[in-house]
Amino acid sequence: MTDVSDETPRSVPRSTRRTTKVAIVGAGTVGATLAYAALMRGVARTVALYDINKEKVEAEALDIGHGIQFMPMGEVIGSDDIAVCEDADVVVVTAGAKQRPGQTRLDLAEATIALMRSIMPGLVDTAPDAIFIMVTNPVDIVTYAALKHSGLPANQLFGSGTVLDSSRLRYLVAQHCGVAVHNVHAYIAGEHGDSEIPLWSSASIGSIPLLDWPGLRDGRGSLDRAARERIAFEVVNSAYKIIAGKGATNYAVALAASRIIEAVLGDENSVLPVSSLLTDYHGISDVCLSVPAVLGRDGVIDRLEVPMSHDELAGLRRSAEALTATAKRFGL
Secondary structure, X not given: OOOHHHHXXXXXXXXXXXXXXXXXXXXXXXXXXXXXXXXXXXXOOEEEEEOOOHHHHXXXXXXXXXXXXXXXXXXXXXXXOHHHHOOOOEEEEOOOOOXXXXXXXXXXXXXXXXHHHHHHHHHHHHOOOOEEEEOOOOHHHHHHHHHHHHOOOOOOEEEOOOHHHHHHHHHHHHHHHOOOHHHEEXXXXXXXXXXXXXXXXXXXXXXXXXXXXXXXXXXXXXXXXXXXHHHHHHHHHHHHHHHHHHOOOOHHHHHHHHXXXXXXXXXXXXXXXXXXXXXXXXXXXXXXXXXXXXXXXXXXXXXXXXOOOHHHHHHHHHHHHHHHHHHHHOOO
């Protein structure tokens, strides 16, 4: 006679069930806000904060943890021990030199590149199968340096790039044109910085090409060259304005990073303009730049060769040349 217990499916013990985990390196303003945003969005079951400042990282985790009951189910851990990053599905690096008022992102490069040289080998040893996302400025150079010092393949490590810049662009276009931001489809490409390029020629509002946008019937919201130039200027300079006013940007970049994490963990195949290593992209190679890319569980699955105008392509190449020169200056 067969034992009934042999015919009954055994449930998987709760302790062995696989749940998603995001490790955030750096418990500063951006790192802590990202932990909060990721938990509020329900992006991961566990968020682990890692920072060498033991008191700071434990305090940030405790403060967020006290509000867990008001979020989707999750937990937050804070530690100065790198082992807290073990078994992470995604590791987000926010640690880096702080940008001061009037300082460009590229001015931050030297100190942050040295930090990547120091921390990346240990992080890869601790979480070798994780997707690594760099969210520290200057993100394109830092991403390139992190690839060099980690030995990871280009799909597994990339930067947050111009996801935030594209969000700023859509926000400003929506405000100017009097439409919902969700109906604006536009990308910023190139450097996350002063040489970034708005891809006006492929942008649209609803199904209307942005360059053909007539404005609303009451005469509001026409988008001529002068309006586009003003918006592009505001996108580039908005971070400087925020830093001058409050010392750092944190809310929007944390939401942008949590959206990237969501696309990876959800295996969404979503298109986001992250900064990754390009190989013969419109003739551009061996530089990390932002272009629309397909993101899923394996990281960067593909890069979309978006049609560009002559001026846009020339601008993208200038951006690549500037970053390549900077990388060489720092021996990368």
